[in-house]
Amino acid sequence: MGEFERRRILVVDDEERMVRFIRLNLEHDGFQVVEAFNGKQALQQLRDATPDLVLLDVMMPDLDGFEVLKMIREISNVPVIMLTAKGEEDDRVRGLELGADDYITKPFSPREMVSRVKAVLRRVEGASGSMHGLITVDERLKIDFDRREVWLEGKLVKLRPTEYRLLYHLVQEAGWVVTHDQLLSKVWGYEYRDEPHYVRLYINYLRQKLEKDPSNPKYILTERGVGYRFVDFRRQN
Secondary structure, eight states: OOTTTTOEEEEEOSOHHHHHHHHHHHHHTTOEEEEESSHHHHHHHHHHHOOSEEEEESOOSSSOHHHHHHHHHHHOOOOEEEEEOTTOHHHHHHHHHTTOSEEEESSOOHHHHHHHHHHHHHHHHHHHOOOOSEEEOSSSEEEETTTTEEEETTEEEOOOHHHHHHHHHHHHTTTSEEEHHHHIIIIIOGGGTTOHHHHHHHHHHHHHHHOSSTTSOSSEEEETTTEEEEOOHHHHO
């Protein structure tokens, strides 16, 4: 199917016809698509679906695309392509200044949209080494980010969505300390920044499921007073 098979795209637009048009064309090219029809849904899908890229319309009721982009940038570095009205150069400049990676002017052709999405993914993944496919942590633990599966000693481990999101963000930053605040924002949303017990609770759940000895963890390490660090398996392998 190609280099971007299984990449997950979040499409945010209040026009259902536009969302359907984008979905059909992206799915035709092998992408997975999740939908949101307003800013609140977009932020929820960002946490639940952990998309690889967001297509975000500027003109939406309630929260407009710029407000949503600001909120996304508080919790995520996911690439964002803004969908702007024809001739609205100010919108394009403002979007880029707020942290958008690119923009597409409506109306656009399916070919242009898909090529822009691929170009941004190539650029971002080339720079960040975003993880896809099967990751071998060690002989015990393997994680398939495309299938959203975790394998321990050859057996599939059942993770709840929040546990998976927490593991995803820790492994993406393997070898680096991720603070309590960063994890709260990325996994639960920035409105949970004052609830550090959520992180401790779910780190404990993950350790119970993944570690051989949860009281002496080898994968998810505590950096006391700061946050957590996933073992740097890339250096070990």
